[in-house]
Amino acid sequence: MKTYIVGGAVRDRLLGLPVADRDFVVVGATPDEMLALGFQPVGKDFPVFLHPQTHEEYALARTERKSGHGYKGFKVYAAPEVTLEEDLLRRDLTINAMAEDETGALIDPCGGQRDLAAKTFRHVSAAFAEDPVRILRVARFAARFTDFAVAPETNALMQLMVDNGEVDALVPERVWQEIARGLMDAQPSRMFQVLRDCGALARLFPEIDRLFGVPQPPEHHPEIDTGVHAMLVVDWAARQGFSLPVRFAALTHDLGKGVTPPGLWPRHHDHEARGVDLVRTLCERIRVPADCRDLAVVVARDHGTVHRALELRPGTIVELLERLDAFRRPERFEEFLQACECDFRGRPGYPDKPFPEPDYLRQALQAAQAIDAAGVARNADPARIREAIFQARAAAVAAWRDRPRTDKP
DSSP states (O other), X not given: OEEEEETHHHHHHHTTOOOOOOXXXXXXXXXXXXXXXXXXXXXXXXXXXXXXXXXXXXXXXEEEEEOSSSTTOEEEEEOTTOOHHHHHHTSSBGGGSOEEOXXXXXXXXXXXXXXXXXXXXXXXXXXXXXXXXXXXXXXXXXXXXXXXXXXXXXXXXXXXXHHTTGGGGXXXXXXXXXXXXXXXXXXXXXXXXXXXXXXXXXXXXXXXXXXXXXXXXXXXXXXOBHHHHHHHHHHHHHHTTOOXXXXXXXXXXXXXGGGSOGGGTTOOXXXXXXXXXXXXXXXXXXXXXXXXXXXXXXXXXXXXXXXXXXXXOHHHHHHHHHHTTXXXXXXXXXXXXXXXXXXXXXXXXXXXXXXXXXXHHHHHHHHHHTSOHHHHHHHSOGGGHHHHHHHHHHHHHHHHHTSOGGGOO
8 A cells, every 4th residue: 555645736846836735646555444544435436535634635546437428427446456657647637647655756657747847738648538627627727827838739639529519518517616716816818718729618608709809999998809808807807816706707797799799890889788698697507606696797787887987977876886785785896896997907008097986986985875874764754765865875975076176086
């Protein structure tokens, strides 16, 4: 019985990165032997155990054989005679198919160290094509390791997997899991570029794929291409360290532009309203969590209004605040403003330009919150309490707007 550290922990150590989690492979053991040593079984599809003290994962060495469509269509064989090399050969990329023994010696049968030096994502074997999740994983790794490139032969294999319909067998929850992880990496746009390069973006996210090649007015969008803009916006969100809901909203804020009739290009009148249903459809299809979905919907619907905030009447500002539920959910309102600022900044030449509108709306909210809503309600006609509070808020915003301008944005 021998134990090896495998996969990402080895890769990250060789790259000089912090090692957050360690996975282990055990060669020459049976499940009964693991149980006798105090390990706790957790694997459903193959033998995986938790160490009795460290609670780290230990998996028995195994091989896999394709038995159906999708990432669950496998028959797994785990037995004492399965070697470490056989276990490593079933892995996705060469950089993830390395191991270290208990002395720290490196076992690298697939050339992972070579590909680390070359900054290349290369599949281990043709068995890569048996698991469509691997396409998503390569794309996610591209968002994390921003100076790596996909090997041409690996991209060709991924294209073949798309053409064969393997990506169509992916379950929605797994798609979202991988995309969410990639969105939280350093440069999310690279994930979508990898998916686009192999054709998977059009199959998994047609709403995003159709943005590419759609022009915008160059006086407002020097990048012109709507897909390029979406990538710049989501990367800006990542550089600011914003939350997952903000990054997802940044990604999807302009989906409505993808369905503008070409005869109207480069204008996209009313794209905000068109985008709402597209965001909801995408979220339903891949089971996006409610917090990400709800923020993405309001950003798609109202991001254009934020860019006109300085021109809005006090009543219109209060309508916006109420529509965004800013009085009850100020933390989501703040995420909304963050996503809108990403939209503004995600254009060449705009990262350092003044953008006072978010602070203007933050201060307008403070002014509207300062009214005595309970007092207004007590003195109002019971049938018109909501209108009375609205008018009081609008009056407070007007008074704040019309104050001496020295402290205004």
